[in-house]
Amino acid sequence: MRHLDLGEADRLLWLLTPQRGVLRATARGARKPGSKLGGHIDLLCYVKLSIREGRDLHGVSQADTVDAFRGMRTDIGRVSRGLYMAELAQQVSVEDAPAPAVFRLLVNGLGWMATTESPDALIRWYVLRLLTITGFMPEFGSCAECGNVLEPGDHVFSAERGGLVCPACRSQGSDVLHPASLGTIKVLRHLARSDYPAVAALSVGEEERRQIERILRAHASTVLDRGVRSSAFLDEIRDWPEAGPVPGGLHRGS
């Protein structure tokens, strides 16, 4: 998920594992030319590792690539979205606690990121699914404040209150409210109950897309209690007309 150069030739890795959540481990000699480990421990790689347990830090003794998601790695737009997905997955996981559902979602998500025609639709779905499997699914059916079922119509979303709020509850509190049109709410509900390949072709209008991104980002940030570092990077490249190749491959550091 992240790495940091250590000493002359070593690398410290932050790994997401299904059995143990986030693990930190050193890969000795990984930066030496011709290192057996070096070729398999790049960012955003799905790998099979042998790990020696240490008291403070674990050590990687063997590594084999399962999937490097090659279709993603030559396109900076897809890579930045992949990094965003990995960062969110890391932030909802803790050290030494199993995270099989988050791990599976990330591996599937990166696989789709390598091939999908609509990377942004994938991100919207992924964020919502990640929030759902970690128990932070926003409320889209009834008012997050009073619990009344919402009439079909335009509403507002409060990340602080965890969902849409009805007109009567809207004016209570001083939280930031994001507009959510009827169309936006329909798309959010659809995304929340569907699997990715089924929503890839869902057409979303420009205004809905903006509203959904604001809502999901606000909700994810509130849940994670801090901004996600690569969000700014994602904003920066969002409006590039065509994503080009990544200069020098995927070595942006951590």
Ligand SMILES: [Zn+2]
């Ligand atoms: Zn209400």
